[in-house]
Amino acid sequence: MIEFIHVDKTYANGTAALRDINLRIEQGEFVAVIGLSGAGKSTLIRCINRMHEITGGTLMVDDVDVAKLKGREIRRFRRRIGMIFQSFNLVTRTTVLKNVLVSFVPELPYWRKWTGIYTREQKIKALEALDKVGILDKSFVRVDQLSGGQQQRVALARTLAQSPDIILADEPIASLDPVTARVVMDDFKNINKAMSISVIMNIHHVDMALEYADRIIGISQGEVVFDGEASKVTPEILQHIYGGQWEGEKHD
Numbered sequence: 001m002i003e004f005i006h007v008d009k010t011y012a013n014g015t016a017a018l019r020d021i022n023l024r025i026e027q028g029e030f031v032a033v034i035g036l037s038g039a040g041k042s043t044l045i046r047c048i049n050r051m052h053e054i055t056g057g058t059l060m061v062d063d064v065d066v067a068k069l070k071g072r073e074i075r076r077f078r079r080r081i082g083m084i085f086q087s088f089n090l091v092t093r094t095t096v097l098k099n100v101l102v103s104f105v106p107e108l109p110y111w112r113k114w115t116g117i118y119t120r121e122q123k124i125k126a127l128e129a130l131d132k133v134g135i136l137d138k139s140f141v142r143v144d145q146l147s148g149g150q151q152q153r154v155a156l157a158r159t160l161a162q163s164p165d166i167i168l169a170d171e172p173i174a175s176l177d178p179v180t181a182r183v184v185m186d187d188f189k190n191i192n193k194a195m196s197i198s199v200i201m202n203i204h205h206v207d208m209a210l211e212y213a214d215r216i217i218g219i220s221q222g223e224v225v226f227d228g229e230a231s232k233v234t235p236e237i238l239q240h241i242y243g244g245q246w247e248g249e250k251h252d
């Protein structure tokens with residue numbers, strides 16, 4: 001469970017990105033965070049794994065008070081939380097399998113880190129993760145020979161291999177065409193449902209958010225202005241979230 005209790009985030013330059021956020025996200029939910037550019041979506045997501053520090057309130061992940069973690073505890077805590085970015089963050093000049101195996105590096109003993117020797121179990125786990133996202137046949141292909149959608153699936157497999165409880169996804173389909181975006185969203189949904197991994201996704205494609213997520217959190221100027229089931233979202237609610245600037249989905 002993720003719980004925001006009166007959470008504020010003010011950046012060093014004085015920008016108040018999050019104001020008095022109160023949220024409770026249960027294990028296994030698929031949540032889409034929507035709102036105008038600059039509303040605070042990315043900040044909200046990145047506070048959960050402490051890529052950003054909150055400046056007020058309390059943020060709990062299960063029984064962990066995230067702000068109180070120190071040094072090695074932060075690294076251990078982050079192992080439970082996968083992060084997917086718009087830009088995939090892969091090493092493109094090496095194979096798919098090696099990119100997934102990288103997720104085990106923090107667990108390796110010192111000497112194995114340098115030699116890059118992974119155990120049989122780790123290799124099997126990596127291949128299983130690639131199978132789950134449907135690209136097992138690409139395991140020995142170099143990442144730079146894959147399409148954008150396939151690369152995002154490698155990133156997803158890398159995250160899955162670390163057996164996370166939560167996946168944070170920061171605009172994961174922003175650079176993909178609509179057909180490929182749908183394939184990647186299907187992967188997220190399958191993983192969410194089959195493995196009960198919570199997915200918290202910051203997404204600009206409102207139609208995709210409404211179709212795939214169970215719950216929508218609408219953010220405007222750092223505040224939660226809507227929190228409810230995706231099926232209950234109306235054009236009026238979207239107008240409210242987007243400050244009257246909602247004109248329907250643009251497909252480009």
Ligand SMILES: Nc1ncnc2c1ncn2[C@@H]1O[C@H](COP(=O)(O)OP(=O)(O)OP(=O)(O)O)[C@@H](O)[C@H]1O
Pocket residue numbers: 011012013015016017035036037038039040041042043044202
């Ligand atoms: N490192 C930073 N330092 C100062 N201000 C920041 C920083 N990162 C974000 N901000 C500001 O905080 C506010 C929220 O930004 P954030 O990136 O969370 O919005 P967002 O809704 O994710 O936007 P987008 O959809 O464009 O990614 C914005 O006003 C932004 O300019």
